[in-house]
Amino acid sequence: MTQPNDLLPEGLEDRLPQEAARITAAMRACLDVLDAHGYDRVRPPLLEFEASLAGRMAGVAAGPNGGLDSRAMFRFVDPASLRTLALRSDITPQIGRIASTSLRDAARPLRLAYCGDTALIRASQLDPARERLQLGAELIGADSVAAASEAVMLAVEALGAAGLTGISVDFTLPDLVDTLAAEALPLAPDRREAVRRELDTKDAGGLKAAGGAAYLPLLYATGPFAEALPALRAVDAGGALKSRLDALEQIAASIGDSARITLDPTERHGFEYQSWFGFTLYADGLRRAAGRGGTYRIAGSDEPATGFTLYIDRLAEAAPDPEAARLIWLPLGHDRAAAAALRTQGWRTRAQLAEGEHPGALGCTHILEASGPAELEPRP
Template identity: 30%
Template sequence: MSDINNWVLPEGIEELLPDEALRLEKIRRDLIDLFASWGYQFVIPPLIEFLDSLLAGTNSELALQTFKLTDQISGKTLGIRADMTPQIARMAAHHIKKCDAPVRLSYLGTVLHARGAQIEKSRSPIQLGAELYGSQHIKSDVEIIQLMLEVLAVSAIQHVHLDLGHVGVYRGLAQQAGLTTSQEGELLDVLQRKSSDEVVELLETYKLDKKWVNVFVQLLQLNGDVTVLEQAKKVLKLGDASVQQAIEELQEIAALLQQSYPSLPLYFDLAELRCYRYQTGVVFAAFVPGFGSEIARGGRYDNLMIEQGEQVRSATGFSADLKVLTRLMAVILDEQAKEIILAPDVLDENLQGLIRELRTAGKTVIMQLPDSSKQPNHTALIAKVNDKWSVS
């Protein structure tokens, strides 16, 4: 007899039972259709690759999240994908060489994480996303944000608010203040803890001019609605043209989004830089009340294309976890109310024709099996009345 304890799944790995699996599959189909309607070609990268190519151009955090194993054929180290974005960038690098126009790609598939980011998060997310390559214009970022919002709408997720930032603000200030690469990274980590005292304490060890200490402390306070951007232009006037340009890009994005989504709450945080080492421009994330982390996120990441050996460097995109979207659906499919038609176990050509007709029309028809005395749950029966099969 099997030991039931052997059925326990690893932490962060889950199975989907019929109701949730059906909801997820319905959204999956709808989202692939949505991507196609926006001109985003669907691609499927490999689940497993040689580790060197899988991690090309990525950071150490992704390497830690990647499951590794030895290929029994080549003897080389393989990696199971933990993030599909670098794979899509590599695929696009080859595609862009053959096409001068911007390239739009979409994807959806399971990834595997060696460690869970948070206790409640899955280690086997179903990652979905879209990437736009070959355009530096601000409207390409807006298009990606709009598509992300449409993904959430198709997934029946309500009360979404959007957070935006720009890594160019911090990067420009850090460079102008004369921080070394290691100092820039250390300060970044402290800024994420939102503690002005820690910022001051760290910068004092750098012997930084007091005016720059004040700038980085004030950076922590630059968060709020769109009006904070005008305030930022004044507070960060010590920053060079790149800093001002980054703020102006955020203002332009806000204006374009407000035209398309006038009721969408926008929130700006110029010190929120969770993807700083990966992104190069605007960054954004979608949130809903009652959920502790973002439900979708993205931004511009031009440098990754360089790592893939491509001269066309512009890239922007977003990603989300389909499992999270499924669980946050505002509209739950009522499977109990769905019509289920029970057909008798009878060899009859006319009966089989009716069953095929009903299934083609999208109806659910199940057969009464001969070795089952109990009828399965159903809402209607196929019966023969006056020599004619019909649903009753």
């Protein structure tokens, strides 16, 4: 019977066996891909000092402390140090801290992988989840086309290994407005945020009113990559974006036909600290993005890095159910050595604890007999 205190807070939910199995299978498949490509896994703590989490990432859309916005994090005072702790909302800053401290003398480029839970104080209407299982990879000490290409290809491969299909990658240029405003399309610093905001909403009228009429062509340089890139090159009459656009073309060529590629050069949502390149991942059957990535610099050390994050719990919406291992019933007094041998062969075992338990009701398809596994008769 449900009690009033059994209700979960808004944005949090239980993952029941079937969904949890899909999440676990997707997580293992993705981590196996990262491991196969030489990414070493690290496990940062769930809690850190707020100042460390909030100040490790720099970017054009960073929070008020120059990094992640700590107002999105659960915060409380540590009784041991009397300093403010925060529950992580993103693991990437923790990887930056590890690279800048414990692994600062490790050879570069440094390849690290991670997987863990994150939490938010509040979520958006489009994505109400306040807890996420975040998995990703970071390539630290490299800011090049080769590094960006590796990150995108690795993310696509990981999604494919998790069983997702119809994968697409949407490229963006997070620092686009600042790059153009410096010279090619001059814009006073106090107008840039308003122009970015109107580009975010794709509002042509608002863009003109904000003094960004020269930026109107950017609204139409979107869509399939092969069509949108020439349109963006046409906007870049002064050549301010040439190196970036050439890089996008090379990254797209490295992906080939393993994913559909689109371009939305003014997209900023989810790119709080990325620099010249960002990408969003989508797949068939998912209501929201499967993940995001791009290039950035680690605040404090100013070291360049490239990486991506996948939201593994979202993948359960489209990931296939893992192949169920055979489940065998172990009756009272069963041969424990025989049961252990079956487990090494891939069987799942479920042991009887008391008289009156029915193996069929508990999901078993076989029973361990003296001669070995025997198929159970279906329940009448």
